[in-house]
Structures are given as structure tokens and as C-alpha cells.
Amino acid sequence: MSKPRLHQAATQDGSGVLRAATVRSWINEMAREVSERRDYLTQLDAAIGDADHGVNMDRGFTAAVEALDALPGAGPGKLLRIAGDTLILRVGGAAGPLYGSGFRAAGASLGAARSVDGEALLLAVRSGLAAIQQLGAAVEGDKTIVDAWAPAIAALERELRSGGSTADACDRAALAAADGAHMTVPMQARKGRASYLGPRSVGHQDPGATSTAMLFAALARAVRGLPT
Amino acid sequence: MTADKGTVQSVDRALRILRALAAGTSRLGVTELSERLGLAKGTVHGLLRTLERQEFVEQDAETGKYRLGPATLQLGNAFLDNHVLRARSLLWADSLAGQLNEAVRIGVLNGSSVLIVHHVFRPDNSVQILEVGASIPWHACALGKAIVAFADQSQRSALLESTLERLTGRTMTDPAALKRALDRIVRSGVATGNQEAIIGEAEIAAPVFDHRAAPVGAVGVAGPVERLLPGTPDETIVAAVKHVARSLSREMGAGRVSARGG
Numbered sequence: 001m002s003k004p005r006l007h008q009a010a011t012q013d014g015s016g017v018l019r020a021a022t023v024r025s026w027i028n029e030m031a032r033e034v035s036e037r038r039d040y041l042t043q044l045d046a047a048i049g050d051a052d053h054g055v056n057m058d059r060g061f062t063a064a065v066e067a068l069d070a071l072p073g074a075g076p077g078k079l080l081r082i083a084g085d086t087l088i089l090r091v092g093g094a095a096g097p098l099y100g101s102g103f104r105a106a107g108a109s110l111g112a113a114r115s116v117d118g119e120a121l122l123l124a125v126r127s128g129l130a131a132i133q134q135l136g137a138a139v140e141g142d143k144t145i146v147d148a149w150a151p152a153i154a155a156l157e158r159e160l161r162s163g164g165s166t167a168d169a170c171d172r173a174a175l176a177a178a179d180g181a182h183m184t185v186p187m188q189a190r191k192g193r194a195s196y197l198g199p200r201s202v203g204h205q206d207p208g209a210t211s212t213a214m215l216f217a218a219l220a221r222a223v224r225g226l227p228t
Numbered sequence: 229m230t231a232d233k234g235t236v237q238s239v240d241r242a243l244r245i246l247r248a249l250a251a252g253t254s255r256l257g258v259t260e261l262s263e264r265l266g267l268a269k270g271t272v273h274g275l276l277r278t279l280e281r282q283e284f285v286e287q288d289a290e291t292g293k294y295r296l297g298p299a300t301l302q303l304g305n306a307f308l309d310n311h312v313l314r315a316r317s318l319l320w321a322d323s324l325a326g327q328l329n330e331a332v333r334i335g336v337l338n339g340s341s342v343l344i345v346h347h348v349f350r351p352d353n354s355v356q357i358l359e360v361g362a363s364i365p366w367h368a369c370a371l372g373k374a375i376v377a378f379a380d381q382s383q384r385s386a387l388l389e390s391t392l393e394r395l396t397g398r399t400m401t402d403p404a405a406l407k408r409a410l411d412r413i414v415r416s417g418v419a420t421g422n423q424e425a426i427i428g429e430a431e432i433a434a435p436v437f438d439h440r441a442a443p444v445g446a447v448g449v450a451g452p453v454e455r456l457l458p459g460t461p462d463e464t465i466v467a468a469v470k471h472v473a474r475s476l477s478r479e480m481g482a483g484r485v486s487a488r489g490g
């Protein structure tokens with residue numbers, strides 16, 4: 001199991017083409033992040049869920065890192081698909097199927113390409129969100145991971161459309177996802193176990209949207225941290 | 229909003245204050261409450277003082293804001309204590325949870341939702357959220373489908389025609405498909421829920437009947453879909469749930485014939 005911290009010095013080029021190594025460091029970064037912030041995620045989940053989000057995500061992404069380590073030579077699409085399979089099997093709860101199907105759809109969207117550009121990345125995360133929404137039927141405002149995924153994708157697209165680099169676009173996406181997670185605080189949950197609490201779910205940040213913000217921050221670091 | 233004819237306006241207003249304080253983690257001041265409820269500040273103040281004297285609200289010494297008081301907990305507990313089905317199900321639910329190592333819930337139909345009146349945690353020492361008081365749309369949970377399947381025709385039709393909200397991608401929202409599912413439940417005596425309320429969570433539930441052979445509620449197991457519904461519903465769980473539902477029905481006065489469901 002390896003969760004290496006990326007070297008800031010490795011930032012050499014902002015164009016950020018996504019390669020197998022980028023996907024590996026994305027998953028590594030996410031695994032390190034959810035491991036470090038496991039208790040925080042669990043705390044958020046204890047307020048409106050089952051208090052297992054931190055532990056589940058830590059277990060799942062640790063397993064995903066191991067699964068990818070066992071697959072030298074795989075392209076970015078395959079790596080994301082295998083990561084998705086592993087998350088479905090190992091995270092459990094609602095987060096496993098949701099994140100897992102998102103990763104699987106993103107991986108399928110990348111196909112067999114060895115490296116892809118920002119546009120392909122945009123299509124991939126959009127496919128990921130579509131899969132998540134098909135499974136969970138959640139829309140923005142329901143206080144779920146969609147509230148971080150959707151603004152992240154919108155920001156990614158805006159930056160690419162205005163001529164920004166993939167790395168800049170991923171930075172924007174990470175900021176938008178974090179904002180989106182904060183915006184879940186005043187929402188009343190309309191999906192998931194938190195919705196059982198009705199109005200009592202108001203005033204708490206959604207743990208899933210929070211881990212999604214971590215996911216897009218990890219992507220931004222992975223894209224920045226690797227030379228093209 | 230004014231109270232309906234034949235009701236007492238001040239009681240209505242006081243109860244709206246309690247509901248506002250029950251939302252979120254909010255502690256509300258007189259001004260916030262008066263804005264939220266569209267009432268004069270003086271009116272709100274008087275109502276709050278009355279509620280405070282009866283311990284239904286209490287004032288935060290530092291901020292001066294109001295929150296719910298201890299009497300609300302006593303009322304909620306009294307509701308649960310007086311609930312006949314819940315009272316009779318306590319021991320059954322405990323033993324079912326212990327036997328299957330899964331969470332057990334007892335629900336009753338309240339409008340178009342199932343109100344959870346009892347919940348025994350999965351006995352594995354994991355942290356779980358107490359679902360007593362939760363309200364789940366009837367069509368999205370096995371408890372609800374088990375009750376409605378055996379409800380009288382007019383109630384069943386009315387519920388099938390009501391708004392069927394989608395809670396997950398698997399929630400059944402087509403009235404015709406739902407009706408077929410209810411017919412299957414009548415034949416088998418058992419209802420299943422496959423991630424229709426929460427992704428990853430499955431349920432197996434059976435109805436409980438009273439002396440009139442009417443469904444008064446349902447008892448069900450909830451847990452990870454891979455454990456409860458590995459392909460077909462786990463037969464041990466189905467048998468255990470049906471056994472408890474039949475036993476509870478007898479305790480509720482249902483005759484052997486009316487304690488349907490095999």
C-alpha cells in the first residue's frame with residue numbers, strides 16, 4: 001500500500017494531460033486525504049448518517065490503491081474502471097455504489113486511450129455524474145454528493161471553454177466542489193438516510209459532498225503534480 | 229396563515245412555534261420567529277412565555293434565543309409508550325435483531341408515509357442512526373408496501389394514485405408496476421425493498437394484523453443488499469420475519485385465519 005505525497009517541485013507544466021500515472025496519483029492522493037481526514041468525515045456523518053463514511057472511504061480507497069498497484073501498464077480508462085469496481089466492493093453503504101459507478105462510467109468514457117486531454121476528462125467526469133444520478137436520482141439541492149460534483153463539472157467546463165489549461169480547470173473544479181460542499185449546510189436532505197431526519201438535517205454539511213470536494217482537490221493536485 | 233374555523237388560533241400559533249424550533253439545529257429569537265411565522269413580535273413573545281412556563285421551550289441564557297424544552301421529549305416518549313403495536317413488538321424486535329444480526333424496524337402507516345415507531349440497531353457495535361420518528365414514503369420501503377398490500381381497496385387505490393416520489397434510481401414510481409408488486413406481496417406474505425429508499429440498503433418486511441384483520445403496521449429487517457437479497461431474498465430472514473409478524477398479529481388479536489401471509 002503506497003500513499004506517496006506529491007512533490008510540489010514536480011509541477012513543471014500546467015497543460016495537464018491525463019495519463020495513467022495521473023490517475024494513479026489521483027487515487028493515491030484521494031486515499032491519503034480520506035485517511036488523514038477520516039475522523040472529520042465520520043464526524044460529519046455522525047450528525048446526519050451512519051457515522052461510517054470516513055471509515056468506509058478510507059477502506060475503499062486504500063483497497064483501490066492496492067488494486068491499481070497490481071495493474072502495471074493499464075491505461076487511464078481501465079484504471080478508473082478497476083478503481084470503481086473496487087469501491088463498489090469495498091466502501092459499502094451508499095457511498096460505495098455511488099462513487100464506484102461514477103468511476104466506472106468515467107473510465108468507460110475514456111476507453112482505451114493512453115492519454116487524454118481536458119475535454120476527454122470533462123466528458124469522463126460528466127459520465128461519472130450521470131451514472132451517480134441514475135443510481136441515486138438526486139439533483140442539485142438534495143444535499144448529496146451531486147451538490148459538489150455538479151458545480152465542479154460546471155467550473156471545469158467554464159475554464160476549458162475560456163481557454164484555460166486543464167490544470168487550471170481542475171483547480172477551478174476543486175474550488176467549486178468545496179464551495180458546493182459548504183452550500184449543503186443550510187439544505188434539508190431530500191435523499192438518503194439523512195432525509196429521514198427531515199428538517200433536523202438542516203445545519204450540517206453533507207459528508208458525501210465533502211468527500212467529493214476532496215476527490216476534486218486530489219484530481220487538481222494529481223494534474224498539477226505530474227510533468228506531461 | 230390563519231387557523232381553520234372551529235379551531236383555536238393561539239394554540240395553532242403556539243404549535244407552529246414548536247415546529248419551527250424543531251427544524252434544524254436552530255435556536256430562534258423572538259424577531260426571527262415573528263418573521264418566519266408572520267406574527268407580531270408581542271404575540272410571539274407571549275406565546276413563548278407560556279410555552280416556557282410549561283417547559284415546552286427554554287431560553288438560552290447567553291443569546292436569549294429559544295429552543296425546544298424537555299417537555300417535548302416527554303411527550304414524544306409518551307406517544308411511543310402508548311403505542312400498542314410498538315409496546316408489543318419490543319421483545320420480538322430485539323430477538324429478531326439478535327437472531328439475524330441485522331437492524332429491525334417497526335413501522336405504521338401515517339398518511340402516505342411509514343412512521344418508524346421502533347428501531348433496534350444491528351447488534352454489531354457499529355454506530356447507527358436512530359430512525360424512530362423517521363418518515364419514509366410508503367412506496368419506497370418494504371414496510372410500507374407490506375401494509376398497503378393488505379389495506380382495503382379504497383385506501384390502496386388512493387395511495388397508488390398519490391404522488392410517488394423518487395428517492396433513488398430504484399424507487400418504483402409507476403402505479404401499475406407498484407400494484408403488481410403489491411399483488412405479489414399479498415400472495416407471498418412478504419415484501420422486499422431493494423435500495424428503493426437508500427442506495428445499498430435492502431429490507432424484508434411482513435404485515436401485522438389486528439382483530440379486524442386490518443394491517444396495523446409491519447415489522448422488517450434492514451441491512452446491506454448483498455446480505456438480505458443475494459439474488460433471491462435470504463430464506464432464513466424471510467422465515468424469521470414472517471414468524472415474528474404472525475406472532476405479533478396474534479398478540480394484536482388477529483385470528484389464525486386473518487393473520488395472513490403463510
